[in-house]
Amino acid sequence: MARMKFLCDAERCIECNGCVTACKQEHDVPWGVNRRRVVTLNDGKPGQRAISVACMHCSDAPCMAVCPVNCFYHTEEGVVLHDKDLCIGCGYCFYACPFGAPQFPQAGAFGVRGKMDKCTFCAGGPEPDGSAAEFAKYGRNRLSEGKLPACAEMCSTKALLGGDGEVISDIYRQRVTMRAARGTRSGPPWGWDTAYGQGGKS
Amino acid sequence: MIRFGVLALAAVLALGVSACSERTQVAEYKQGTYQGKPDTPPYQGAPYNGDRAAWERAEATRAQAQNEYKRINR
Numbered sequence: 001m002a003r004m005k006f007l008c009d010a011e012r013c014i015e016c017n018g019c020v021t022a023c024k025q026e027h028d029v030p031w032g033v034n035r036r037r038v039v040t041l042n043d044g045k046p047g048q049r050a051i052s053v054a055c056m057h058c059s060d061a062p063c064m065a066v067c068p069v070n071c072f073y074h075t076e077e078g079v080v081l082h083d084k085d086l087c088i089g090c091g092y093c094f095y096a097c098p099f100g101a102p103q104f105p106q107a108g109a110f111g112v113r114g115k116m117d118k119c120t121f122c123a124g125g126p127e128p129d130g131s132a133a134e135f136a137k138y139g140r141n142r143l144s145e146g147k148l149p150a151c152a153e154m155c156s157t158k159a160l161l162g163g164d165g166e167v168i169s170d171i172y173r174q175r176v177t178m179r180a181a182r183g184t185r186s187g188p189p190w191g192w193d194t195a196y197g198q199g200g201k202s
Numbered sequence: 203m204i205r206f207g208v209l210a211l212a213a214v215l216a217l218g219v220s221a222c223s224e225r226t227q228v229a230e231y232k233q234g235t236y237q238g239k240p241d242t243p244p245y246q247g248a249p250y251n252g253d254r255a256a257w258e259r260a261e262a263t264r265a266q267a268q269n270e271y272k273r274i275n276r
Contacts, residue, residue, distance in 0.1 A: 070234035076243060083238025126239040129247045144244040146260035152268065163265030171269040178271070 003059075003078030004121055004143075005165040005196060006152065007172055007189045008051045011179070012159035015040065015050035019151035019160050023054070026122070026150040027139025033103040035119040036151050052151065052160045055080060055101035055119035056195035063093035063102065077143070078165075079121040084137045087115040098194050121162070122149040169200065 015038050023029065023036045036054035057080045064072040064080065071086035072093075093116060094102040107114030124141030127134035134141055142150060152162030161168040176186045192200035244250075245257035266272060 065233070067234065070237040073236040073238065073241070075241065081241065083236075086238045123244060126241040129242060129244065141244070143261075144247060144250075146250065146257060146264065148261065148264050148268075153264070155268075158268050158270055161265075161268050163268070164262060167262060167265040168268070171265075171271075174269070174271055 003165050004057060004123075004163065005078070005168060005192075005200070006054065006056055006121075006149075007161040007168045007192065008053070009159045009161070009172060009175065009186075010041070010049040010051050010190050011184075011186050012157045013038070013050040013052060014157055014159070016156060019052045019155055022150040022154045023119070026142070027120075028135070029117070029139070030105050033105050033117050035101075035103060035117065037100075051190045052155075053099050053101075053191070054151070055097075055121075056099055056191055057119075057121055058195045059197055062096035062098065066092040066096040068092060073126075075123060077123070079123045079143075081120055081123060081125050081138075082116065082118070083126050084115045084117075089113045089115050091116075099191065119149075122147070165196070165200070 017038050020034060020036050020038060024034070027035070029035055036052060038050055038052050041049045041051065057078060059078070061072065061074070061080045063082075064074070067082075068090060069086050069088055071083045072080060073082070074080055089104060089107070091102075091104065091113060094100070094104070101118045102116045103118060104116060105114040106112065120138050122140060122142035124130075124134045124144065125138035127137060129141050129144040140150075142148065147153065149162040152160045155161075161171060172189060179186050189200070243254070245254045246252055250257045250260075
């Protein structure tokens with residue numbers, strides 16, 4: 001297996017926010033935290049597009065580089081996860097992330113920040129798979145059930161693809177070919193170069 | 203005496219110039235190592251019980267369900 005990746009096809013996203021809802025529902029994400037968001041590009045102008053953004057599980061993740069307590073790790077499938085027991089909620093990862101993925105729940109009065117929360121690619125965290133502790137801290141572990149991220153699997157237009165990088169890039173390549181045959185151009189998938197290196201190769 | 207004076211002047215000048223030197227202010231970055239709890243691979247527990255190949259097959263099949271060109275048989 002190569003590695004797990006997300007791919008958002010901006011030509012297909014209809015900004016329905018179904019991915020956002022699926023994520024919140026699947027993981028019981030607290031109020032005020034959005035692991036996934038839909039962003040509109042060129043709002044109201046010709047060429048307006050929408051993209052679904054969350055942690056892209058970068059190959060060379062900047063959050064890992066800046067974390068002062070080293071609470072991030074890469075799984076062997078390339079998913080970037082973190083240990084909430086170690087996180088001090090400093091927010092460095094938020095400043096480092098090019099996708100604005102890290103989220104911080106309000107943990108008390110005066111806007112005190114809680115521990116960082118982000119998309120886990122539905123892979124849970126460093127707690128026993130499928131345990132109550134894992135669900136409470138990181139959400140459901142769909143990967144251990146042989147499933148893929150809920151956001152991608154339920155996307156009605158299949159704009160958001162998630163899974164093995166080779167498989168999803170093949171799907172996208174096929175789409176681009178079909179579109180080209182109809183005379184429609186598609187750009188490179190949004191955020192791939194940033195997350196996975198030039199051409200999304202790493 | 204003059205020789206000593208010249209030497210002293212040279213030493214003072216060398217000391218003065220050394221104050222103009224600058225040490226690098228950028229900290230050397232070292233990649234940290236993960237300090238948290240170890241995690242298990244997703245195929246470790248039930249229903250795959252360590253069968254990585256079966257898990258990968260399930261994931262690949264699932265990923266292909268996102269390809270509607272295959273779903274509509276084109």
